[in-house]
Amino acid sequence: MCLTGSESPVVVVLSGSMEPGFKRGDILFLHMSRAPFRTGEIVVYNVEGRPIPIVHRVIEVHEEGNKGNADILTKGDANLLDDRSFYANGQHWLKPQQIIGRAVAFVPYVGWATIIMTEKPIIKYMLMGVLGLLVITSKG
Amino acid sequence: MHSFGYRANALLTYALTILALMCTIASFSDNFNFPSPSVEIQVLNFNWFQKQPHGNDEVSLTMNITADLQSLFTWNTKQLFIFVAAEYETPQNSLNQVSLWDAIIPAKEHAKFWFQTANKGSNLRGKEFNLTLHWHVMPKTGKMLADKLVMSGFRLPEEYR
Numbered sequence: 001m002c003l004t005g006s007e008s009p010v011v012v013v014l015s016g017s018m019e020p021g022f023k024r025g026d027i028l029f030l031h032m033s034r035a036p037f038r039t040g041e042i043v044v045y046n047v048e049g050r051p052i053p054i055v056h057r058v059i060e061v062h063e064e065g066n067k068g069n070a071d072i073l074t075k076g077d078a079n080l081l082d083d084r085s086f087y088a089n090g091q092h093w094l095k096p097q098q099i100i101g102r103a104v105a106f107v108p109y110v111g112w113a114t115i116i117m118t119e120k121p122i123i124k125y126m127l128m129g130v131l132g133l134l135v136i137t138s139k140g
Numbered sequence: 141m142h143s144f145g146y147r148a149n150a151l152l153t154y155a156l157t158i159l160a161l162m163c164t165i166a167s168f169s170d171n172f173n174f175p176s177p178s179v180e181i182q183v184l185n186f187n188w189f190q191k192q193p194h195g196n197d198e199v200s201l202t203m204n205i206t207a208d209l210q211s212l213f214t215w216n217t218k219q220l221f222i223f224v225a226a227e228y229e230t231p232q233n234s235l236n237q238v239s240l241w242d243a244i245i246p247a248k249e250h251a252k253f254w255f256q257t258a259n260k261g262s263n264l265r266g267k268e269f270n271l272t273l274h275w276h277v278m279p280k281t282g283k284m285l286a287d288k289l290v291m292s293g294f295r296l297p298e299e300y301r
Binding site: 041077 | 145163167218219221223225232233234235236237238239242244246274276278279280281282283284286288
């Protein structure tokens with residue numbers, strides 16, 4: 001967390017909106033810096049009222065001088081329309097404060113373990129049960 | 141020390157460590173690639189340029205894009221995401237960047253091309269703007285790279301049409 005400057009340095013891709021570049025189950029490494037956002041960067045942002053952050057590409061930036069205020073528009077590579085309909089009611093632009101990191105590296109497939117455990121909790125409980133049994137029955 | 145559980149655990153940890161190491165090396169090998177892409181963009185025509193009811197201007201232009209991006213591909217490249225962005229200044233905003241067109245190039249064979257495309261954006265009369273071709277290298281695994289080529293000197297028409 002300290003190294004990358006972001007509050008959640010690793011995220012799992014949950015939807016197919018950035019295909020074919022990122023598929024469901026890929027893991028993205030995030031980095032946050034004070035540098036201003038530019039088109040083309042892949043950013044992860046939060047929207048009020050949505051629990052899960054969204055990973056999409058910046059397609060428009062309108063920046064007001066050096067004060068750091070900017071209007072940002074994002075879109076998933078595989079989506080036909082931009083993200084305006086995802087933003088909170090009445091909000092036409094994303095603000096830099098809503099962005100929690102930029103994607104800088106990625107590893108394919110590894111995130112599937114997290115997705116399976118979230119979407120089928122029974123597997124999570126089974127795994128915890130097995131680990132618990134191992135702890136109880138081990139001789140060390 | 142020789143039970144199945146211990147051995148399976150040791151094997152799994154070792155396998156994951158080696159896999160992580162291989163991913164890092166694959167990504168590192170991309171540093172040895174020195175690309176030399178070439179791009180040319182011509183604006184063929186401003187199709188229309190109108191003032192919208194809610195204050196923004198809307199323009200549609202046809203561009204001809206010729207590029208050779210084959211040198212950007214390495215064995216660790218999954219695809220190239222390229223897009224053309226227009227950059228300009230306005231009185232309220234010191235920097236505006238609008239993406240006009242994008243494409244995904246999945247393989248080296250498709251990386252040498254020319255394209256004719258019609259796009260729109262919101263701009264102002266007589267404005268000077270830069271067209272920049274950006275490319276994002278999305279690797280099979282590892283660090284993502286991005287770079288761009290700026291072409292300046294374009295100008296919007298003085299009058300609406």
